[in-house]
Amino acid sequence: GAMSSGGTLSILRSDSYVELSQYRDQHFRGTRYDQERLLRKSCTLYVGNLSFYTTEEQIHELFGKSGDIKKVIMGLDKVKKTACGFCFVEYYARGDAENAMRYINGTRLDDRIIRTDWDAGFKEGRQYGRGRSGGQVRDEYRQDYDAGRGGYGKTVQ
Amino acid sequence: MSRRRHSDDSDGQPHKRRRTSEPSEIEERLESLICRVGEKSNSSLESNLEGLAGVLEADLPNYKSKILRILCTVARLLPEKLTVYTTLVGLLNARNYNFGGEFVEAMIRQLKECLKVNMYNEAVHLVRFLSDLVNCHVIAAPSMVAMFENFVSVTQEEDVPQVRCDWYMFAFLSSLPWVGKELYEKKDAEMDRLLSQTESYLKRRQKIHVPMLQVWTADKPHPQEEYLDCLWSQIQKLKKDRWQERHILRPYLAFDSVLCEALQHNLPPFTPPPHTEDSVYPMPRVIFRMFDYTDDPEGPVMPGSHSVERFVIEENLHCIIKSHWKERKTCAAQLLSYPGNNKIPLNYHIVEVIFAELFQLPSPPHIEVMYTTLLIELCKLQPGSLPQVLAQATEMLYMRLDTMNTTCVDRFINWFSHHLSNFQFRWSWEDWSDCLTQDLEKPKPKFVREVLEKCMRLSYHQRIIDIVPASFSVLSPANPVCIYKYGDESNRSLPGYTVALCLTIAIKNKASNDEIFSILKDVPNPNQDDDDGEGFTFNPLKIEVFVQTLLHLAAKSFSHSFSALAKFHEVFKTLAESDEGKLHVLRVVYEVWKNHPQMIAVLVDKMIRTQIVDCAAVANWIFSSELAHDFTRFYIWEILHSTIRKMNKHVLKIHKELEETKARLARQHKRRDSDDDDDDDDRSTDREDGPLEEQIERLQEKVESAQSEQKNLFLVIFQRFIMLLTEHLVRCETGGIDVFTPWYKSCIERLQQIFLQHHQIIQQYMVTLENLLFTAELDHHILAVFQQFCALQA
Numbered sequence: 001g002a003m004s005s006g007g008t009l010s011i012l013r014s015d016s017y018v019e020l021s022q023y024r025d026q027h028f029r030g031t032r033y034d035q036e037r038l039l040r041k042s043c044t045l046y047v048g049n050l051s052f053y054t055t056e057e058q059i060h061e062l063f064g065k066s067g068d069i070k071k072v073i074m075g076l077d078k079v080k081k082t083a084c085g086f087c088f089v090e091y092y093a094r095g096d097a098e099n100a101m102r103y104i105n106g107t108r109l110d111d112r113i114i115r116t117d118w119d120a121g122f123k124e125g126r127q128y129g130r131g132r133s134g135g136q137v138r139d140e141y142r143q144d145y146d147a148g149r150g151g152y153g154k155t156v157q
Numbered sequence: 158m159s160r161r162r163h164s165d166d167s168d169g170q171p172h173k174r175r176r177t178s179e180p181s182e183i184e185e186r187l188e189s190l191i192c193r194v195g196e197k198s199n200s201s202l203e204s205n206l207e208g209l210a211g212v213l214e215a216d217l218p219n220y221k222s223k224i225l226r227i228l229c230t231v232a233r234l235l236p237e238k239l240t241v242y243t244t245l246v247g248l249l250n251a252r253n254y255n256f257g258g259e260f261v262e263a264m265i266r267q268l269k270e271c272l273k274v275n276m277y278n279e280a281v282h283l284v285r286f287l288s289d290l291v292n293c294h295v296i297a298a299p300s301m302v303a304m305f306e307n308f309v310s311v312t313q314e315e316d317v318p319q320v321r322c323d324w325y326m327f328a329f330l331s332s333l334p335w336v337g338k339e340l341y342e343k344k345d346a347e348m349d350r351l352l353s354q355t356e357s358y359l360k361r362r363q364k365i366h367v368p369m370l371q372v373w374t375a376d377k378p379h380p381q382e383e384y385l386d387c388l389w390s391q392i393q394k395l396k397k398d399r400w401q402e403r404h405i406l407r408p409y410l411a412f413d414s415v416l417c418e419a420l421q422h423n424l425p426p427f428t429p430p431p432h433t434e435d436s437v438y439p440m441p442r443v444i445f446r447m448f449d450y451t452d453d454p455e456g457p458v459m460p461g462s463h464s465v466e467r468f469v470i471e472e473n474l475h476c477i478i479k480s481h482w483k484e485r486k487t488c489a490a491q492l493l494s495y496p497g498n499n500k501i502p503l504n505y506h507i508v509e510v511i512f513a514e515l516f517q518l519p520s521p522p523h524i525e526v527m528y529t530t531l532l533i534e535l536c537k538l539q540p541g542s543l544p545q546v547l548a549q550a551t552e553m554l555y556m557r558l559d560t561m562n563t564t565c566v567d568r569f570i571n572w573f574s575h576h577l578s579n580f581q582f583r584w585s586w587e588d589w590s591d592c593l594t595q596d597l598e599k600p601k602p603k604f605v606r607e608v609l610e611k612c613m614r615l616s617y618h619q620r621i622i623d624i625v626p627a628s629f630s631v632l633s634p635a636n637p638v639c640i641y642k643y644g645d646e647s648n649r650s651l652p653g654y655t656v657a658l659c660l661t662i663a664i665k666n667k668a669s670n671d672e673i674f675s676i677l678k679d680v681p682n683p684n685q686d687d688d689d690g691e692g693f694t695f696n697p698l699k700i701e702v703f704v705q706t707l708l709h710l711a712a713k714s715f716s717h718s719f720s721a722l723a724k725f726h727e728v729f730k731t732l733a734e735s736d737e738g739k740l741h742v743l744r745v746v747y748e749v750w751k752n753h754p755q756m757i758a759v760l761v762d763k764m765i766r767t768q769i770v771d772c773a774a775v776a777n778w779i780f781s782s783e784l785a786h787d788f789t790r791f792y793i794w795e796i797l798h799s800t801i802r803k804m805n806k807h808v809l810k811i812h813k814e815l816e817e818t819k820a821r822l823a824r825q826h827k828r829r830d831s832d833d834d835d836d837d838d839d840r841s842t843d844r845e846d847g848p849l850e851e852q853i854e855r856l857q858e859k860v861e862s863a864q865s866e867q868k869n870l871f872l873v874i875f876q877r878f879i880m881l882l883t884e885h886l887v888r889c890e891t892g893g894i895d896v897f898t899p900w901y902k903s904c905i906e907r908l909q910q911i912f913l914q915h916h917q918i919i920q921q922y923m924v925t926l927e928n929l930l931f932t933a934e935l936d937h938h939i940l941a942v943f944q945q946f947c948a949l950q951a
Contacts, residue, residue: 009231009234011189055714060759065525065571065575066526074716102483
């Protein structure tokens with residue numbers, strides 16, 4: 001029969017930056033399957049490795065380059081209620097979030113390579129770090145000195 | 158004798174898993190073999206092709222249709238590897254004549270289908286593939302010439318858009334680098350005739366649209382040529398060089414002895430499908446050039462602008478980006494491994510092609526941020542050479558800012574600031590000190606100011622002060638702090654000052670909307686005399702006091718401001734109920750946040766989305782005299798285009814809802830029709846339809862109202878542009894001064910930008926625009942923009 005003009009090739013379908021990572025939120029209420037289903041249609045990104053000093057405005061400017069942002073939620077230290085180096089960026093359209101994964105993930109903000117990952121959706125409480133000291137878990141145990149993330153890790157301090 | 162436990166049919170239990178996965182596994186394997194031929198192999202491409210031809214020939218009896226499909230798709234979607242696959246088809250044809258014939262037929266079917274559904278870019282690839290098959294002895298040259306004769310004769314059609322004839326001409330001309338030599342050798346008289354017909358078409362076609370698509374208005378150092386003119390010059394030069402073309406890699410040359418033994422097929426006579434109302438042809442283009450051989454004096458010579466090599470290189474690089482735009486690392490690697498690396502200054506070609514796309518008018522083929530990240534990946538892969546080329550390019554673009562189209566300058570600003578933010582903002586700013594002595598409205602200082610503002614948005618104010626030399630402070634952005642007019646004791650004589658204090662305390666004490674209303678009741682109305690007697694009055698002072706105070710209290714961050722808008726939404730809606738109210742709210746927002754354009758933009762966005770203001774109010778505000786001072790600033794146009802986009806998305810969303818509801822109703826009917834053929838109870842069926850039909854009616858009204866609002870928005874914008882530009886033109890004429898000030902250039906190009914950026918929507922309004930706004934009485938400067946726009950799809 002006639003060739004379908006819509007057909008494509010698998011090598012051209014490759015979209016690795018948009019794929020799910022291995023990370024799954026352990027606090028997610030629901031099955032793995034539920035979580036993955038939500039991740040695959042999510043418009044929300046988790047953004048990590050931010051400096052504690054990076055502002056909502058900077059995040060808005062950078063992530064606005066892939067589309068209209070619905071909301072930015074800054075990650076906070078559970079105790080101090082100050083920025084602790086991560087945030088959520090929610091877009092109106094999935095396609096805009098995908099472009100952020102393709103073109104903003106792995107580039108710099110405030111001179112730091114930031115990392116984005118799919119998030120199943122913001123729920124109250126998820127804006128707080130889960131480390132014992134109130135910040136993120138990764139800042140509890142790291143050994144290096146990072147001026148943008150409070151200096152040494154908490155256990156070192 | 159062992160009993161075979163996994164037999165197929167004999168035990169009546171087909172093993173589904175093996176059955177259903179096998180065909181697609183084979184298809185995947187075949188696709189992979191074909192798509193990756195020659196990759197990661199120690200043997201030569203030629204021996205890989207020979208091997209693959211053998212494998213496919215053996216697979217033909219069982220998998221012919223799959224192989225046909227894959228090869229057709231590859232021809233359509235991997236044009237950068239055109240000659241690899243024409244060689245493969247050539248080898249297969251030599252081994253199996255019938256297969257060759259079937260492939261050609263399948264290609265023709267695919268070509269017809271592409272043309273039917275307006276896939277013209279892919280159709281060009283198919284035509285080129287067919288023409289290269291002549292070189293592989295699959296298609297007989299005379300039949301290819303005959304097809305091209307039919308293409309060129311489209312230029313004789315009457316009452317068809319020029320863009321239709323353009324496409325057929327382009328499909329013919331752009332195949333000649335591959336097959337010109339062979340066709341000329343076999344059919345020189347016919348080819349001469351075709352070329353002379355081409356020449357006369359190109360001479361008579363209109364080029365009114367060209368200025369609108371040029372990145373620079375100047376012709377030096379490189380003319381910005383219309384794409385068909387450039388291609389024609391390249392083909393003429395190729396002909397003069399007796400069709401000798403040395404850049405294209407032709408694997409089939411190694412197989413000449415095998416291929417020339419093959420029997421050729423004749424292309425069936427091809428009639429170009431007629432023009433229909435639904436036909437949408439590609440828009441004309443202007444060829445972007447920024448480099449020539451003088452820019453890399455130590456490297457290999459860059460092919461000239463009218464050489465066919467230049468055309469082929471650029472086509473292939475564009476195709477690579479098109480194939481791999483989603484995978485930035487692969488894209489960068491593929492670009493850098495383009496063959497001929499040591500014979501051409503590849504880095505220069507790559508940078509030029511990327512900027513060509515970034516600056517393309519009306520719009521880049523891909524999202525702007527992709528190009529920034531792609532360039533960063535390229536810098537990572539070639540750290541010793543590419544950053545220097547990029548710096549050189551940046552310098553050249555800066556030097557030519559005076560004649561660069563405003564829309565392209567926007568993109569340059571966005572790219573450069575984002576790029577710098579990935580490299581600690583390191584740049585030799587002193588090299589650009591020349592701009593400090595110029596009027597701040599001139600393109601160069603303006604560019605630097607906007608870049609620094611964008612850099613600040615990606616970092617913070619003090620950082621920018623630190624990275625530029627002290628002499629650049631005049632171009633540094635303002636500290637983005639809020640201006641609260643009731644802030645100081647010294648302002649206590651201002652009307653509304655005490656109410657502002659009251660409000661501040663109330664809001665800090667978590668007052669409700671009602672409490673706010675009662676506080677505001679005491680605010681006098683300076684417009685008391687203009688009371689329209691209907692009881693409702695627009696009270697600018699109320700708006701001023703409320704909005705100033707609230708925004709000041711919420712100034713800490715975007716989130717604080719958004720919460721404030723949400724919490725006091727009721728107050729906002731009431732104060733901004735009238736058109737004047739909306740306008741005044743916007744004015745006050747500006748007064749408070751004029752040092753922080755980014756904040757203004759996000760507040761306007763939020764206010765539109767929560768319907769505190771509407772799109773028309775924003776448009777009127779942008780053209781208001783209060784904003785005249787900021788009229789040429791980048792952020793203003795970002796706000797306007799964002800507003801238009803929101804309007805467009807809104808219309809699309811409701812339209813989609815309507816279509817979905819209609820589809821639901823149709824499904825419901827279908828279900829009912831198939832369910833109860835014997836049930837004649839009409840009353841029950843009406844009852845079922847009722848709510849859906851009501852919904853459809855409501856949505857229909859909503860769509861019409863949204864479309865009307867959308868049209869009105871564009872009319873308002875065009876009207877205001879015309880007023881503003883006419884004023885300027887009249888003033889210049891009566892004063893005897895030159896029309897072409899920096900402001901004028903910016904303004905007229907902003908008008909062009911509206912047309913270009915939203916051309917699909919605006920096409921719907923052509924009649925209204927022609928009869929109502931862009932009439933013959935208009936100044937010819939303004940009318941020219943409209944005429945150029947009309948010429949784009951004419």
